[in-house]
Amino acid sequence: MNANLAERLAELPHLLSAHVILSMAALGCGIAVSVPLGILAAQRPGLSAVTLNIASVIQTIPGLALLALMVPLLGGMIGFWPAFLALLLYSLLPILRNTIVGLQGIEPQIREAARGIGMTRGQSLRQVELPLALPVIVAGLRTATVWVVGAATLATPVGAASLGNYIFAGLQTRNWLSVIFGCLFAAGLAIVLDQAIRWLEVAARDRRRGLAIGVGVFLALLITVSVMPRFVTFQGETANLSRVEASAAPGIAGETVVVGAKSYTEQYILASLMQRQLEAAGARVERLDNLGSTIAFDAVRTGEIDVYVDFTGTIWATVMNRPEPIERHRMFTEMSAWLWEEHGIMTLGRLGYENAYGFAMRRDRAAELEADSLDDLAPIADELEIGGDPEVFARAEWTATRDAYGLGAMRTRTMDATFMYTAVRDRQVDLITAYTTDGRIAAFDLAVLDDPLSVLPPYDAIILLSPQAAQRPGLADALAPLIGAIDEMMMREANRQVDMDGQTPAQAAAWLDAGISE
Amino acid sequence: MIDPAAPVLDIRSVGKTYPGGVEAVREVSLTLERGQLLALTGESGCGKTTLLKLINRLEDASGGLILYEGEDVASLDPVQLRRRIGWVMQGDGLFPHLTVLENVAIIPRLLDWNPERTRSRVADLLDMVGLPSAEYAERYPVELSGGQRQRVGFARALAGEPDLILMDEPFSALDPITRDGLQQEFRALQADLGFSAVMVTHDMAEALIMADQIAVMQDGAILQQGTPVELLQSPASDYVSGLLETPRRQMRAIRELGA
Numbered sequence: 097m098n099a100n101l102a103e104r105l106a107e108l109p110h111l112l113s114a115h116v117i118l119s120m121a122a123l124g125c126g127i128a129v130s131v132p133l134g135i136l137a138a139q140r141p142g143l144s145a146v147t148l149n150i151a152s153v154i155q156t157i158p159g160l161a162l163l164a165l166m167v168p169l170l171g172g173m174i175g176f177w178p179a180f181l182a183l184l185l186y187s188l189l190p191i192l193r194n195t196i197v198g199l200q201g202i203e204p205q206i207r208e209a210a211r212g213i214g215m216t217r218g219q220s221l222r223q224v225e226l227p228l229a230l231p232v233i234v235a236g237l238r239t240a241t242v243w244v245v246g247a248a249t250l251a252t253p254v255g256a257a258s259l260g261n262y263i264f265a266g267l268q269t270r271n272w273l274s275v276i277f278g279c280l281f282a283a284g285l286a287i288v289l290d291q292a293i294r295w296l297e298v299a300a301r302d303r304r305r306g307l308a309i310g311v312g313v314f315l316a317l318l319i320t321v322s323v324m325p326r327f328v329t330f331q332g333e334t335a336n337l338s339r340v341e342a343s344a345a346p347g348i349a350g351e352t353v354v355v356g357a358k359s360y361t362e363q364y365i366l367a368s369l370m371q372r373q374l375e376a377a378g379a380r381v382e383r384l385d386n387l388g389s390t391i392a393f394d395a396v397r398t399g400e401i402d403v404y405v406d407f408t409g410t411i412w413a414t415v416m417n418r419p420e421p422i423e424r425h426r427m428f429t430e431m432s433a434w435l436w437e438e439h440g441i442m443t444l445g446r447l448g449y450e451n452a453y454g455f456a457m458r459r460d461r462a463a464e465l466e467a468d469s470l471d472d473l474a475p476i477a478d479e480l481e482i483g484g485d486p487e488v489f490a491r492a493e494w495t496a497t498r499d500a501y502g503l504g505a506m507r508t509r510t511m512d513a514t515f516m517y518t519a520v521r522d523r524q525v526d527l528i529t530a531y532t533t534d535g536r537i538a539a540f541d542l543a544v545l546d547d548p549l550s551v552l553p554p555y556d557a558i559i560l561l562s563p564q565a566a567q568r569p570g571l572a573d574a575l576a577p578l579i580g581a582i583d584e585m586m587m588r589e590a591n592r593q594v595d596m597d598g599q600t601p602a603q604a605a606a607w608l609d610a611g612i613s614e
Numbered sequence: 615m616i617d618p619a620a621p622v623l624d625i626r627s628v629g630k631t632y633p634g635g636v637e638a639v640r641e642v643s644l645t646l647e648r649g650q651l652l653a654l655t656g657e658s659g660c661g662k663t664t665l666l667k668l669i670n671r672l673e674d675a676s677g678g679l680i681l682y683e684g685e686d687v688a689s690l691d692p693v694q695l696r697r698r699i700g701w702v703m704q705g706d707g708l709f710p711h712l713t714v715l716e717n718v719a720i721i722p723r724l725l726d727w728n729p730e731r732t733r734s735r736v737a738d739l740l741d742m743v744g745l746p747s748a749e750y751a752e753r754y755p756v757e758l759s760g761g762q763r764q765r766v767g768f769a770r771a772l773a774g775e776p777d778l779i780l781m782d783e784p785f786s787a788l789d790p791i792t793r794d795g796l797q798q799e800f801r802a803l804q805a806d807l808g809f810s811a812v813m814v815t816h817d818m819a820e821a822l823i824m825a826d827q828i829a830v831m832q833d834g835a836i837l838q839q840g841t842p843v844e845l846l847q848s849p850a851s852d853y854v855s856g857l858l859e860t861p862r863r864q865m866r867a868i869r870e871l872g873a
C-alpha cells in the first residue's frame with residue numbers, strides 16, 4: 097500500500113472517533129436544549145420571536161469564526177470544549193425553528209379536542225402535539241446533523257481533533273489524498289447519521305419497535321466504538337510506559353507532553369521533530385496540530401499545549417503589540433524576558449534559522465520592472481497586485497512596509513498560503529508575501545526583494561514552553577539538542593521535501609533529525 | 615349519591631364576557647333532565663358554542679352557577695370534569711396519528727382503566743356505532759369516510775361512560791343521507807345507554823326531529839326553551855317563528871308534491 101494512504105488510514109480511528117464524539121455530543125446537547133425551548137416558545141409568541149432571532153444571528157456567524165470566538169470567550173481554553181460549545185450553538189436554530197413551526201402548525205381543532213376530552217397540558221403535548229409535530233422536528237434535527245458534522249471539520253484550528261485535521265493538514269502540505277479523506281469520511285458520517293435519524297423517525301411513526309432497537313443499537317455501537325480507542329490506546333500505552341519507565345533515566349519518561357503546531361508545513365515538520373526528541377526521552381507525545389496563529393499562543397499560555405515553535409517577530413508584533421521592530425538579538429532578549437515575566441512562558445532558545453516575511457516575485461517579472469528592492473515598487477504600485485495569506489494584510493509588518501515604501505496603491509489579494517507560490521509563478525499576482533524558508537522560492541526561481549529600510553522585523557524561530565512545562569526540567573533537556581541546530585538551508589530543504597516531493601512531515605522530520613545528529 | 619330524579623345539568627343565570635368585552639352569553643338558565651337531548655339553536659355568533667364550553671369549563675363563566683350532577687362545576691378540577699363529560703366537535707376532532715381503536719381508548723386510558731375493561735368497552739362501542747372492531751380498529755382516521763369518522767367521534771365521547779355528552783354541530787359536515795342515518799342511530803344509542811346530551815345545531819329541522827328540548831338563543835340570551843311541539847304551537851316571538859318557518863315551508867312543499 098502507498099505510504100501516504102497507510103499513514104492516513106492509521107490516523108482514521110483517532111480522527112473519526114473524535115469527530116463522532118464531538119458532533120454527537122454537540123447534537124445531543126443541542127436537542128436537549130432546543131426541543132424544550134421550542135416547546136416553551138411555541139406557546140409564547142414573544143419568546144419564540146426572541147429565541148428564533150438569537151438563533152438566526154448565531155447561524156449567520158460563519159462556522160469558523162464562531163469556533164474561533166469560543167476560545168477567547170472561554171478564557172483562552174482550546175480543544176474539545178470551545179468546539180463543542182460552538183457546534184451546540186450551531187445546532188440550535190434548525191431544531192428550535194422546526195420544533196416551534198411544527199407545534200404551531202397543528203390545527204387548533206386538534207388541540208381543542210385534546211383539551212375537550214380531558215387531557216392535561218402535558219398529556220396533550222406528549223400524546224398529541226409532539227407526535228404530530230415529529231416529522232417537522234425530525235427534519236430540523238436532520239438538517240442540524242448534517243450542519244454539525246460538516247462544521248465539526250472546522251474544529252481543527254481551535255485544537256479539537258476531527259476529520260478536519262485531514263483537510264487542514266492536507267491543504268497546507270498539498271496532500272490532496274488527505275483532503276479527500278477528510279471530505280469523504282465527514283460526508284459519509286453525515287449521511288450515516290442522517291439516515292439513522294430517518295429510520296428512527298420511521299420506527300416511531302410506524303411503531304416498529306424492532307427497527308427502533310436496531311437503529312438504537314447501531315448508534316450505541318458507533319458511540320462505544322468511538323469512545324473505546326481512547327480507552328484502549330490509553331491502557332496499552334500505560335503498559336508500554338511502565339516498561340520504559342523501568343529502563344529509562346528519570347526525567348520525562350512516562351509523562352505526557354502535548355506538542356502544538358500551527359497550520360502550515362514547517363510547523364508540522366518541527367512538531368514531528370520535537371515529538372521524536374521527546375519520545376526518544378521516553379515521553380508520550382500528544383499532538384495538537386492546525387492551531388490558529390494566536391490560538392497556539394493562547395494554548396501555550398494556558399498550558400493546554402506544553403511546547404510549540406513560534407517566531408520572535410510574530411510575538412513582538414501580535415502579542416506584545418510593539419509597532420516598530422528592533423535589532424534581532426535585542427528583540428530575542430527583550431521578548432524572552434517579557435514572556436517570562438508576563439506569562440511565565442519559557443523561551444527555550446532559537447532553532448537557528450530565520451523565517452521572515454519577504455516579498456517575492458518571478459525573477460523575469462522583477463527584471464522587467466527593474467525591481468531589486470521594495471523601494472523600486474512605489475512608482476508603479478497602482479499597477480501591481482500582491483497575494484498574501486489570510487493573516488498577513490492584517491499584521492503590523494504589512495502596514496509598516498506599505499507605509500514606509502509608499503505601496504498603498506497596490507491591490508491586495510488574500511489566499512491560502514499553499515496557493516500563493518503557484519499564483520505568483522503563474523502570473524496571477526505580481527508578487528507575494530513569502531516565507532523566506534519556503535522550499536518553493538528556490539524551486540520556482542522567485543526573487544526576494546530587498547528591504548533597505550529594515551522595516552520587516554526579524555523572525556527567529558524559537559521554542560516556547562508553557563509555564564507548567566517550564567517547571568519540568570526533563571522536557572527542556574529533551575529538546576535542548578534542537579537549539580541552534582537548524583539553519584535556513586536545512587529548513588528550506590525539509591519544507592521542499594513535503595511541499596514538492598510529497599513526503600510526509602514525519603519523514604522530513606526524520607531527515608532533519610539525521611542531519612542534526614551528524 | 616346521584617339522585618336519579620334530579621336534572622343532570624342545571625344552569626342558573628350564567629353569563630360569559632370574553633376578555634376584550636364581547637358578551638357572548640347573558641343570564642342563561644336551563645335544565646336538562648336525565649336521558650334527554652337538548653338542542654341549542656340560533657344564528658351564527660349568538661353564543662351556542664360558548665355556552666357549551668362553559669359546561670365542561672373549556673371556558674370559565676363570568677357569573678352564575680352551573681351544576682353538573684348536583685355539583686358546582688366551578689368547584690371541580692376542570693380536567694377531571696372533562697373526563698366525565700363526552701365531547702364531540704364539528705369535523706370530528708379525531709387524532710390523525712392514532713388508530714380508531716386508540717382514539718376511542720384514549721379516555722379510558724386517561725381514566726386509568728385496566729386494559730381488559732378498556733378493550734371490551736372499545737369493542738362494544740365500535741359495534742354499537744356500526745364499525746366492527748375486526749374491520750375498523752386498526753384503521754387511521756384518513757382511511758374512513760366522513761360519516762365513519764363522526765361515528766368514531768361518538769364512540770370516543772362515550773368511552774368513559776359519561777352521564778352527559780356535549781356536541782357542537784356534530785352532523786353539519788355530513789351529506790343529508792348520512793346525516794339522517796346517523797341522527798336516527800344516535801337517538802337509538804341514547805335510548806340504549808341512557809346518557810343525556812346537549813347538541814348545538816344551526817339546523818332547526820334537525821333540532822325538531824332529534825331533541826326532547828329546544829333552546830333558541832339570540833345575542834347570548836335564551837329566547838325560548840320548550841319541547842318541539844311547544845315551540846311549533848306557541849313560538850314566543852317572531853324571531854322564533856321565523857326560525858321555524860324554514861322547516862315548515864320545506865314540509866309543505868314536499869307534502870304538496872306527494873298529493
Ligand SMILES: Nc1ncnc2c1ncn2[C@@H]1O[C@H](COP(=O)(O)OP(=O)(O)OP(=O)(O)O)[C@@H](O)[C@H]1O
Pocket residue numbers: 632633634636637638657658659660661662663664665816
Ligand atoms: N375566544 C374568544 N374570545 C373572544 N370572543 C369570542 C371568543 N370565542 C367566541 N367569541 C365571540 O363570542 C360570540 C359568540 O361566539 P360563539 O362561538 O359562541 O358563537 P356560535 O353561536 O357558536 O356561532 P356559530 O354558529 O357561528 O358557531 C361571538 O361574537 C364571537 O365572536
Ligand SMILES: [Mg+2]
Pocket residue numbers: 662663664782
Ligand atoms: Mg359555534
